Structures are given as structure tokens and as C-alpha cells.
């Protein structure tokens with residue numbers, strides 16, 4: 001799985017803000033999240049977060065699905081053209097009242113790490129995807145070079161000074177690789193350097209980047225931009241060649257004839273491209289990859305680009321190429337995701353079909369707090385991004401107090417500004433999402449900056465409204481979702497109980513068991529003591545006597561296995577899909593077999609020791 005290599009060179013820490021610019025279908029996003037979450041204590045969240053972006057909505061949905069099993073509240077998924085990924089900035093001195101910022105520590109969304117796994121010709125994957133042969137042509141690489149360069153430059157603009165960016169492709173063509181890196185270095189004029197990572201991951205067989213190459217176009221080899229001009233290849237740009245130098249024609253004689261020689265001169269780069277890595281199929285029986293690790297030493301030089309009619313913020317380092325795409329409106333149509341609450345009866349954003357997206361207030365315009373709050377609310381209701389459900393902080397104190405009381409969640413587990421819904425009608429909220437402090441900060445900044453980010457998914461689905469008759473008869477109509485359970489479990493003091501293996505297996509096998517059919521008397525008693533509604537059943541480990549009294553809370557650690565259940569009037573039922581039940585059952589059977597074997601081995605050892613003694 002060498003496609004997993006690029007994130008390994010990012011050196012991601014728990015507190016890092018990471019941008020995955022072209023993230024779908026999400027295998028590398030998953031890895032980045034694992035890095036952020038590594039060494040997390042049970043029930044604790046890291047300070048970092050990942051924004052996973054992709055231009056393709058369908059692929060974004062695939063990513064959301066792929067990353068669901070990570071059960072993370074430290075992820076936001078956005079849907080932008082990476083080369084136009086928006087700036088998200090709040091200028092402190094534009095506030096009429098300094099306190100408007102609240103406790104906001106972050107005034108600009110910049111990243112410690114950026115993964116730039118760009119779209120490419122994919123010729124490095126030909127072995128595992130032979131279908132590419134039919135579509136492949138050498139022109140594919142030439143066709144994506146400029147886009148790759150734009151995406152990489154935007155990534156560097158969004159990178160904090162001192163941060164690291166990995167540029168990667170699964171292509172072998174230098175036009176998509178060394179040529180892009182060379183142009184980055186030239187454009188950044190010393191503010192970005194290639195990092196020599198030869199001592200990192202020593203077990204990875206790699207080859208140095210190329211210093212010299214030619215460009216192939218329509219059956220002809222071109223050694224320099226001069227050749228491209230000679231053959232009239234307007235699509236072949238100077239940055240595709242090692243020198244990056246445009247050809248200036250000074251060779252015409254008096255008759256206007258070009259005095260070109262026919263010798264193909266191949267340019268050699270003077271940049272340290274040997275620091276790039278080429279992973280080739282015949283070295284370790286893999287696909288081919290290209291990886292370059294870049295370090296931002298200082299702010300980028302301001303590069304003049306066509307300023308956007310939509311741009312609102314002054315130009316700075318991170319503002320290069322912030323041109324809002326002209327086709328944004330087209331892109332925004334019908335953007336939905338499976339997490340959305342858009343199926344709910346009252347979704348005002350649906351009514352806006354065909355209307356102009358809300359104009360963002362200029363941050364220089366002094367407004368009263370009430371006006372600002374009103375504007376903010378309008379943005380929340382309508383959503384700047386037409387068709388995308390709004391991101392709304394869930395603040396219904398009565399519902400929150402009810403949830404806290406029912407599940408015995410202590411005040412130390414903060415709900416303040418951590419719960420989000422995708423429905424502006426908070427009375428009809430179906431799902432409540434939990435976000436980490438880091439994601440919360442980004443959401444707040446995004447509001448202040450005029451909803452620059454088009455967020456398709458955010459945080460972790462934690463609570464879902466039960467709409468059935470039995471559901472509404474519970475003192476709390478919000479059940480805990482299976483994704484939210486791992487985070488909430490260590491903090492729950494009520495509606496949680498432990499079961500011996502026999503009843504736990506029955507629950508998974510039969511999905512629902514009548515109270516009289518519960519085998520273990522103590523477990524039956526403990527279930528009887530639970531309130532009607534959602535509860536959590538934790539599997540007793542081995543022979544441990546967990547939960548002495550009927551209301552005792554079972555111990556929870558990283559190895560705890562628990563399932564969300566529903567206590568009805570006469571039975572206990574699992575709230576897990578049949579597929580998940582089967583999977584868990586199989587895992588448990590393996591675990592029990594292993595336990596049995598090790599118990600048998602222990603018994604033999606004890607016997608042997610006794611005999612020897």
C-alpha cells in the first residue's frame with residue numbers, strides 16, 4: 001500500500017491543523033486522522049483537525065462514508081476547487097467592539113500541514129488499473145500541469161510559515177512532478193525549500209528526482225520552450241521544462257525566416273530536485289509515485305493575480321489566487337450529502353432555489369451587535385452556499401439539559417458551542433453533531449469571515465431523534481448514535497450497564513431479547529433499573545465482576561466493547577445494523593476462542609509447574 005506513503009512524510013502532530021486539498025476518496029485523510037488521534041486518551045480529543053477538500057461532490061460523499069468508521073469530531077469536509085480554496089480571515093481591527101471576537105484565538109485559517117495529492121494522469125497505477133492504458137495519452141500529463149501548479153501554489157499560500165507541505169502524484173511523468181516542483185521553487189523565490197528526507201523512512205526504496213527531461217507532445221520530443229515555439233505548440237508552457245525559461249525569439253533574419261537549428265537540446269535544472277522522491281514499480285513491486293516535501297521558510301512573495309470581483313479581503317500571503325470561481329453558482333447546485341438533514345420537512349435553504357447567494361457583509365462596515373447577530377442568523381438560515389445545508393450551532397438549552405440529565409453527562413464534558421445541526425429550524429432537528437474545540441474555532445471563524453467555506457460534512461454524529469411512538473415515550477427522545485458512542489461512553493454515568501458474554505452474544509444474535517429471556521439474573525436486574533429509552537450495554541471482560549451494585553457504572557477503557565441499545569417496555573433491543581452485529585459477533589467469537597486457548601495454555605503451564613515442583 002505505497003499510496004499511503006505521502007502522509008508519512010508530513011510529520012503530523014496531534015495539535016496540527018491539516019489541509020488535505022484533493023482528498024477523495026479519503027484513504028490519506030483517514031491516515032491523517034489516525035495521526036491526529038494517536039495516543040489520545042479514551043474520551044479525550046486532540047487539539048488538531050483535518051479539513052478534507054475535494055471538488056467532486058460524489059467523491060466527497062465517498063470520503064464522508066470512508067472516514068465514518070474513524071468516529072472523529074476533528075474533521076470537516078469541504079467542496080471547493082483546491083486552486084481556489086477560500087481564505088477565511090477575520091480582521092480584529094475591523095470589529096466595532098473587541099469583545100465581538102469572544103475567546104477566538106484564531107483570526108485566520110492557515111494550516112500547519114498541507115497534503116497536495118493532486119489529480120494526475122495516473123500512469124503510475126497502470127499495473128493495478130490496466131484500463132488506464134485505453135485512455136492514456138502523453139497529452140494527459142501536459143493537460144494537468146497548470147492545474148497541479150495552481151493547486152500546489154494555493155496550498156503553499158494556505159500553509160503557515162514554518163509548515164510542511166507534501167506534493168504527490170501517482171504519475172511518472174516529470175511534467176507533473178519535477179516540473180511542477182521547479183516552478184513552485186522559482187515562483188516562491190526562496191520562501192519555500194525542498195526538504196531532504198533521505199533519512200526519513202529508510203526502509204522505503206526510492207530514487208532521486210530527475211534534473212533533466214524532455215516534454216513529449218503529439219509524437220514529438222521537445223527539449224525546451226524554444227522547441228515548443230518552433231512547432232507552434234501553444235499548450236506547452238515554459239514551466240514544463242527544466243529551466244522554466246520562456247523562449248524569446250531573437251533569431252529572425254532580415255527576411256523574417258527563423259534561424260533555428262534542428263539539434264534537440266535538453267535542459268538541465270540547477271534546482272535541488274534530487275531531494276524529490278521517485279518510487280518506481282520495479283524496485284519493490286508497487287505502483288509508481290512521486291513525492292516532494294516542501295518547507296515554507298517565510299511568507300510567499302506577493303504574486304499579482306487577477307483579483308476576483310467576489311474577493312472581499314485585502315491581498316496578503318494567503319490571499320494569492322483566491323479568485324472565487326466564476327462557475328461557483330453552477331457548482332453549488334444540488335450539493336447534498338448523506339449526513340444532511342435536508343430530508344427534514346422544513347429546510348429553508350431548499351426554498352432558495354434559483355435565488356442569488358447571500359452577499360457577504362464587508363467586515364469594514366461597522367454594525368451593531370444586534371445587526372450582526374441578525375445577519376449571522378440570516379446566513380445560517382439561508383446558507384451562503386446554495387443547496388448545502390447550513391451549519392448551525394445547536395443551543396436549545398432545554399433539550400441539552402434533558403440529554404445531559406438522562407445520560408448523566410457531567411458539566412466537564414462541554415456541549416457549549418460543540419453541538420452542530422444542519423437544520424436551521426432547531427425545533428425539528430433530527431441529528432446533532434459534535435465538533436472538537438479546533439473544529440468549533442474554524443466554524444466560528446468561518447461565520448465571522450462570511451461563510452467562505454462550503455462545508456459538506458462536519459464533526460461526529462452524536463445524537464439522533466427517535467421518532468417512533470416507543471421512541472417518543474422515553475424521557476429523552478435523542479438516542480446516542482453508534483459513531484458518537486466511543487467519545488461519549490467514558491463520560492456517561494447513567495443509562496449504561498454491563499452484560500456477561502452470554503447475554504451480550506444473544507443481543508447480537510437475536511437483536512432483541514425479552515426481559516425474561518435474559519440469562520444472567522444480575523444483568524436482568526440492572527436492565528430493569530434503567531429508564532425507558534436509549535442505553536448502552538458494555539461487555540464484561542472475562543470473569544471480571546464489573547459493576548457491583550445494580551447502578552454501578554462499568555469501567556471503560558480502550559478495549560471496551562459496547563453497543564447502543566433501546567430499553568423498551570418488555571425487551572432490550574440493539575440499535576446497531578444487522579451487518580455491524582454480525583461483524584461484532586464474529587470478532588467476539590475470535591476473542592473468546594483466543595481467550596479459551598490462552599486459558600487452556602495457562603492451565604497446562606500451571607500443571608507442568610506443579611509437576612516439576
Ligand SMILES: C[S@@+](CC[C@H](N)C(=O)[O-])C[C@H]1O[C@@H](n2cnc3c(N)ncnc32)[C@H](O)[C@@H]1O
Pocket residue numbers: 021022023024025026027028029053054055056059080081082083117118119120
Ligand atoms: C489522486 S486523487 C486523490 C486521492 C486521495 N488523496 C486519496 O488518498 O484517497 C485526486 C482527487 O482530486 C480531485 N480533484 C480534481 N480536480 C480537483 C480540483 N481542482 N480541486 C480539488 N480536487 C480536485 C478528484 O476529484 C480526486 O478525488
